[in-house]
Amino acid sequence: MTSLLPGLLSAGLIEKMDGSDERFAKLKNAAAALAKALQSQPHELMSALLAALDPAIPPTDPSMQRAKAALTASWETIGGIYTDEPVNLYRSLMLEACNQCANGMNAMLLWLVAADSLGFYRLGKEEKVVRQFLQELGQKAEEVAIQFVPNTVSSSKDDEASANFEFEHSQVENTDRESLLMAVAAALGKDYRGKTLDSPNSNWQSGPDNRGYGSGPIQEWNYQCADKLSALLADELDRLAEQMQQGQEEFAEHIQSFLQTQRQAIQSAITDHEHYRRTEQVRLDALWWSEALYSPALGQSYRELQPEVAALVMAQDLLQVVSLPTPASVAHLLAETVQRLPNAGYEIKKPIGDWLEQVRQCADKPALAFADVPKEGRLSLRDVFAWAVSDQTWDSAKALQRAGIAATHEISLPALARALFRQEQACRLANDAKDAS
Structure with a gap:
């Protein structure tokens, strides 16, 4: 968005700047404050543009008073520079504020209210800048009209779920180490440190006499083997689960990205079709009315x-x-x-x-x-x-x-x-x- 203030300054509409960057910065600040205030006030915005277009606008006009207040807030000593009300300066600020607001529907509103109003006023040195501004407004307004799709259908829960779709994946749990320990101990012997096991091995590991009696050293060896082997298996199972979890998440991210891209492409195609259909319907309805x-x-x-x-x-x-x-x-x-x-x-x-x-x-x-x-x-x-x-x-x-x-x-x-x-x-x-x- 190109600022109008430099063009209005070059045209001579803004006077007594004396090449001062500081003063010009104050004008920019005042215009920005006006734009911020008018951005969400469409009726006041349209009235402001109509006032700013007229070189004969009185300083008592509410839009000019609004511009004066913004300028005074940004430039406290302005009253000592101008003996008369600087109406053209107020107009310049308001034109720039409208320019900064001229996006989307605001551009459409400004164009519609100004397109047939300019012929009522006698513009002076600012005419070239103003006409260029209105020409750009017309182009923006046409884009809004062609691309506008009315929001006539309320979104359902299914629509919201589709818009916020996320690929769900299961959470892999860590190994139950206590259960694994009991299972390994059952494979090695009849009990584990006095605990009864489910379906245990009916024999202890054979000792030196090869008779399979559960002597103390043999039992202790089985217990320690169960501890170490179950811990080793649990670590490996947890690592494998972690790898599976990571792979599942990466896969989910790829699927999510793919589905989101597809959804956006489909929505874009639908929107483009709706733009075309609506524009053609407007023209057809208007033509039928005109002929009748x-x-x-x-x-x-x-x-x-x-x-x-x-x-x-x-x-x-x-x-x-x-x-x-x-x-x-x-x-x-x-x-x-x-x-x-x-x-x-x-x-x-x-x-x-x-x-x-x-x-x-x-x-x-x-x-x-x-x-x-x-x-x-x-x-x-x-x-x-x-x-x-x-x-x-x-x-x-x-x-x-x-x-x-x-x-x-x-x-x-x-x-x-x-x-x-x-x-x-x-x-x-x-x-x-x-x-x-």
């Missing part, structure tokens, strides 16, 4: 709705038709489908304020299930329209101001639908990530 021009939620053709309402309904419906997250092509398919409606082509552009009022005033607009609008901080275009169609008190000027969007900014319905689709998708994915944590 039919709203499954309303049970009617999109052509029967007013274009500005149809654009919103289509974005909502497509989110229900496909599984999330989607490849980038799905959002563009939506835009191409919208432009097939009457009076809804790319060439027909109106100020965003006009579209908002038309949607707001539409008498027969259906209920649209947008995710909740943030109560504070930067708003996205989706947030503005979600607010407009809600039952809350409507203030278009306030909503657009919080989004940093001019009411006179012109946009077509295909572009509007695409933006709403991406940003609503980001909100739903963020809600899922928050619920899972």
